[in-house]
Amino acid sequence: MNTSVVITPTNPPKTGLNRIYFLDNLRATIIIIVVLFHSAIPYMIHAPNDWYVISAQKNIIFDIFVAINDVYMMPIMFLAAGYFALPSLRRKSFSSFWIDKTRRLIIPWIFGVIFLQPVIKYFRYLSRDNADMDLQTYLHLSFLGGSVSQGHFWFLGALALVFFGLSLLFLWKRPLFQQQSAKIKxxxxxxxxxxxxxxSLGFFVVSIISPDHTWEYIFSIVLVQPTRFVLYVCYFALGLYAYQNLWFTAQGYRPRLKTWLFPAIMCVVVFLLFKVTYPVSTTLWVKLANGFIHAFCCLCLVFALLGFFEKYLNFTSNLWDKLVANSFAFYFVHELFVVALGYLTINWSMPLSLKYLNVAILSIIISYVLCEHGIRRVSFLRKFF
Structure with a gap:
């Protein structure tokens, strides 16, 4: 049976102008999860050695929480970015598109790396053996000495690079992107x-050259995890395909939670068992298995979450509007509070779960208040956030 819907002038696709609430709400929720994610890292048994603050109190639950959320968070963000990229490109010239991206991505990226990230990284020195190093000395010896860190601002640079590639492709193959599909399938x-x-194969091939979890620079400027960046580009492209084919609209494809939930649960179980059995990917076969397990776990989790939000959170409200409006600024400022509160509470004598909740919840509240009642109230800052 042919289930295609023909799009005619009297039956136009309702995309681009109408908001797709569940995608907005999912993006805003992912930013909250990022805060929970970063708040959990200090309490991992296998916390990264270069993380800013590492607690003596640890629990394997935080390793599991970080491992699972690390799989799908950024792919969802790149998929959403790809989905909403084409309407902007179609409305604007190349120059106006990049004036907007410079204001919304590149300037915040540069500002964050130069002014905020050194302060965030300073807590790493305070929590280690350099507690007597004042901020001025740290800036002189470390940051100005060449130890530049991008921290969570890497996302802005990576997204700008992907947008740049898309805009060049759009100039070269404009007709390919100009019209949406004539049929909805x-x-x-x-x-x-x-x-x-x-x-899976992209993840595997890159992992042979650059092991998973390693960070490298592209053009000596954009900082990425190469294995993950392959996924991000693929999900950005999937977002473009989804927009072109009217996914997530009333007439188009909408992921069903009951279709994706069980595969997602099974993939998570296999993923965790694999990580326990092979904590370090060494041989080619292990790298290949790691690539397939990670990629398919990511795919199922992404579409299970899309299905959940489409089914239960495809609406707006005053609270959701505020969360969506503040999501970019929220991401921009949150890590300063996560790290500072993690440092201030590192020696608190209390159950680990309560310590974690204190850091996570306070970081969310402070970030939201600063964004909603600070950044959004300043017209100059609103231009960038």
Missing amino acids: QPSALLFIVFGIIT
Whole structure:
């Protein structure tokens, strides 16, 4: 049976102008999860050695929480960015598009790296053996001495690079992106299988050259995890495809939670068992298995979350509007409070769960108040956030 819907002048696709609330709400929720994610890192048993503050109190629950959320958070953000990229490109010239991206991405990226990240990184020195090093000395010996860190601002640079690639492709192949699909078709299972295989192989091939979890610079400027960046580019491209084919609209494809939930749960179980059995990917076969497990776990989690939000959170309200409006500024400032509160509470004598909740909840509240009642009230700052 042909389930295609023909788009005619009297039956136009309702995308671009109408908000898709569940995508907005999912993006805002991912930013909250990022705060919970960063708040949990100090309490991991296998916390990264270069994290700003590492607690003596640890629990494997935080390792599991970080490992699972690390799989899907950024792919969702890049998929959403790809989905909303084409309407902006179509409305604007190349120059006006990049004037907007410079204001909304590149200037905040540079400002964050130069002015905020040194302060955030300073807590690493305070919590280690250099507690007597004042901020001025630290800036002189470390940051100004060449030890520049991008921290969570890497996302802005990576997203700007992907937008740059898209804008060049748009100039070169404009007709390819100019019109949406004339027919709306439900994607087949084969499409998702092929996408999963492509992302799996991309992850695997890059992991041979650059091991998973390592960070490297592109053009000596943009900081990325190469294995993950392959996924991000693929999900950005999937977002473009989804927009072109009217996914997430009333007529188009909308992920069903009951379709994706069980595969997502099974993938998470396999993913965790694999990480316990092979904590370090060494041989080619282990790297290959790691690529497939990570990529398919990511795929199922991303679409299970899309299905959940489409089913239960496809609406707006005053609170959701504020969370969505503040999400970018929220991401921009949150890590300063997460790290500062983690440092201030590091020696508190209390159950680890309460300490974590204190840091996470206070970071969310302070970041939200600063964004809603500070940044949004200043017209100059609103231009960038």
